[in-house]
Amino acid sequence: MELGFVGFGEAAFEMASGLNREGIDRFYAYDALLDNPNFSDRIRERASKANVLLLESADEVLKVCSIVIAAVPADKTLEVAQSLAASYKKDLVYVDVSASTPEIKKQVASVVEGRGALFVDAAMLGPLPVYQHRVPISASGSGAGSFIKTMTGYGMQITKISDHPGDASALKLIRSIYMKGIAGLMVEFLEAAKKYGVEEAAISSIDETMNAKTFVKTMNRLVTGSALHAKRRAVELGGSIEMLQESDIDASISIAAQKKLERLAQLDIPEKYKxxxxxxxxxxxxxxxxxKEVHHR
Known part of the structure; x- marks a missing residue:
């Protein structure tokens, strides 16, 4: 098994470093920034540390490898895949770990599979500097099974979602709605708590509430309870928004939450559920x- 990378930035370096310790003693890679004086030294230094042989083109990587991990910026994913059309071959597993949308992943899969190769939509669900090659990966697409069979023996943590390209990326982006959204909410909450000097009490109160039950149970309680009391809670959140604005604190997350509650209020849950x-x-x-269906009819 020969493993290669198209794009040798932080993600590829961390993955190669971990796999190198698992026994893979040689990798191949190409990075478009290799000749850029601002990045060249860094790329070559990382390649040396991880036992990666840098090649002159991405096409060369595909020719010598049976598994190629494409770790390029999301806005370059399709362009890179199309540029390699002449180098795809039967039984090559092309693994796209970019943060592209499900639709882009489907288009990349069409390009790759159209030339007889196998495609993997791979979504990395954790920080590479922490997990390296053991980062949890959700995979979908025609090559997911082959990718898992080959790489789990080297310690990679890969879970197959489906045979459909785009499904793994959808999971990652949906997860980001919560993970990035909750980070923004935390900042807004902490700004207000700090402004009014009640951060210790506020954090303690939230900690007690959120840790009383599992995430799943808490999520279910908050969604169903908010739907039932959406109208009242939207009004109450209006008071929080007013307080934030009076204190010159950005209230964008709270404003968005209020709009979501107002949408829930339109469901008339109290009437429907008596x-x-x-x-x-x-x-x-x-x-x-x-x-939504009624609205679109």
Whole structure:
């Protein structure tokens, strides 16, 4: 098995470094910035540390390798895949780990598979400097099974989502809605707490509430409870927004949350459920989707 990289930035370097310790003693790579004086030394230094042989072109990497991991910027993913059309070959596994959208991954898969190679949409769900090659990876596409069979023996943590390219990237981007969104919410919450000098008490209160039950149970309670009391909670959040604005604190996350609650209020959950709370978050999502279908008719 010969493993190569198209794009040798931080992600590829960390992955190669970890795999090198697992027993893979030689990798191949190409990076478009290799001849850029601002990046050349850094790329060559990393390649030396990870036992990576730098080649003159991406096409050369594809010719000598059976598995190629494309770690290029998301806005270059399709362009790079198209530029390599003449070098795809039967049984080559082309693994795209970029943060591209599901639609782009489908287009890349079409290019790769159209030439007889196998495609893997690979979504890395953790920081590479921490996990290196053991970063949790969700994979989908025609080559997912082959990728898993070959690389799990070297310690990689890969889970197959489906045979459909784009599914793994969808999972990653959907996860980002929460992970990036909650980070923004935390900043807004902490700014307000710091402004009013109640950060210790506020953090302690949230800690107690959020850790009382599992994430799944807490999520279900918050979604179903908010749907039932959406109108009142939207009004209450208006008070928080007013306070933030009076204190000259950015209230964008709270404003967005208020709009989401107002949308939930339009479902008329108290009337539909006769004042009772729905049992599951799935019920709320079904009602939201029904509302969209009615709107589009």
């Amino acid at each position: 004042g009772s709370k729905p049992d599951t978050w799935e019920e709320i999502l079904d009602l939201l989707m029904e509302g």
